[in-house]
Amino acid sequence: MTTTEQAPAPAADAAPGRRGGRLVRRLLAALGGLLAAAVALGVAQLVSALTGPSSAPVVAVGDTVITLVPEGVKQFAIRNFGENDKIALVAGTLVLVGVFALVIGVLALRWRAVGVVGIALFGVLGALAATSRPAAEQLAWLPSVVGAAAGVVALLFLLRPLTGTPVLPRSRPPADATAAVGRHAVPPADEGAVDRLRAALGATGDRKGLDRRGFFVAGGVAVGVAAVTGGGGYLLQRRFDVSDERAALTLPTPASRAPALPAGADLAERVDGLTPLFTRNRDFYRVDTAITVPQIQPGSYRLELTGSFDSPSSHSLDDLYGRSDLIERDITLTCVSNEVGGKLAGTARWIGVPLGTFLRENGVASGSTQLVCRSGDGMTIGAPTRSALQVEDAMLAVAMNGEPLPIEHGFPVRMIIPGLYGYVSACKWLVGIEATTFDAYDAFWAQRGWAQEGPIKVASRIDTPAPLREFPAGRRAIAGVAWAQTRGIGRVEVQIDEGEWLDADLGPEVDADIWRQWVLPHDFAAGSHQVTVRATTADGEVQTAERARPIPDGASGLHSIRVIAT
Ligand SMILES: Nc1nc2c(c(=O)[nH]1)N[C@H]1C(S)=C(S)[C@@H](COP(=O)(O)O)O[C@H]1N2
């Protein structure tokens, strides 16, 4: 590969040289494919700054993957990546695109058409994914198509120096050659000298015309284009962000305040490692299918009521904020995907419109069994009408812990029905409620095998000691939380090894809709111990030890951990 074009090396050297040349060429072609993909994604990102963040191909494909993958995989992702499930998904999509791009690069070296078709295929995939999202913008296909076109151009441009078609016309010396020779520039006519020089600089390849320098120049341009368009697109997308509008809102004053907390209500102030009574917004678990969070302008927000109401109606955020019957309540949300002992639960103080009153006011039909709640990103959550009407403290929430709902938690309006898992009760970015029946329509999760109704199962969790982490033997607190929303927790018992069940101390009963902290001080002998917890509701139901997976209607079983005293 060090042979020059003008002076072929002896045959003995040429054979391995060519073979090496072929390998280098393939590696560079693969790199070219990768860079072309980067250009495609960067340009698509830039275009999506016009058409909306979720029309960017990786986001659109990710969204589609979320709606298509089996629940088992989704559960796996939530279990293993938790809140980072979407980051993992986007990263996974990028890795797949990358591998595909490497292959396309190599194939395109031989067959340009394969490269063009391969990238075009990706464009079509992205465009299909973007337009098939339920809340797709009109031009959602545009970023993928423009991106793919840019990718094709980039690929062809990058492959030229690998196959003897220099990026810079060969009859003229390349700029670098002239620069390197400086004032004693070689006259353009002296091609032999130029080529000798290019060879000396490693700028030229074997006799098939591998122009490595040309490739790296083209590659540099590609990296630049990808970075500028991608970064620019990312920055421009901030114009969709509604953080400023959210921050400018003044929260309404509720007519009915949350019950006052007794002094010392939060046991976490005294017990290390215990979950605080209230979860800060930034620590609140998040579960949804949105890779890019819906950004809804408060000024143009509408909640549309359709289906079995007296008549269709539309409500602005001012309509909701301005009501004189707003309630403030403390409620613990729980995800149906939560495993025994899991962290997908959180407690906040919410302000909202009383849901039952609102529905009755609008004349919801008595025959309606399901409220299909529609989110700004098009996803649907089916809530049982009966619970929406009858559960005290069910609301259309507009505030969380003293601020407007955080954007990730449903700004500007979400539904909350205490006692039901989030997937049937807590629609975020709520823009529509259709009163209908369960027979008439399966909402998103029901389509995927989750139960139509999702009452929260009584649960208890050990927060401290942490499993398998060593602590000094002697007296220390075992503590955690237990929940049975709308019913309340009446008792928590703890079993250590094969001992009898011991009653834990409970935090003050704040409200039946929120979890209850519990503490049991215990003298640990050195060694390893099994600690198990079980709760009983205020109305006497003992938490079952029978294990169930989250799907279809919530996990059950007792949280039991091994701890080590030394
Ligand atoms: N629009 C929308 N709302 C949604 C979801 C969703 O995916 N999209 N997920 C639901 C689920 S499964 C749960 S557990 C709660 C979680 O609410 P949080 O993210 O505020 O904790 O929101 C519910 N509301």
Ligand SMILES: [Mo]
């Ligand atoms: Mo959930």
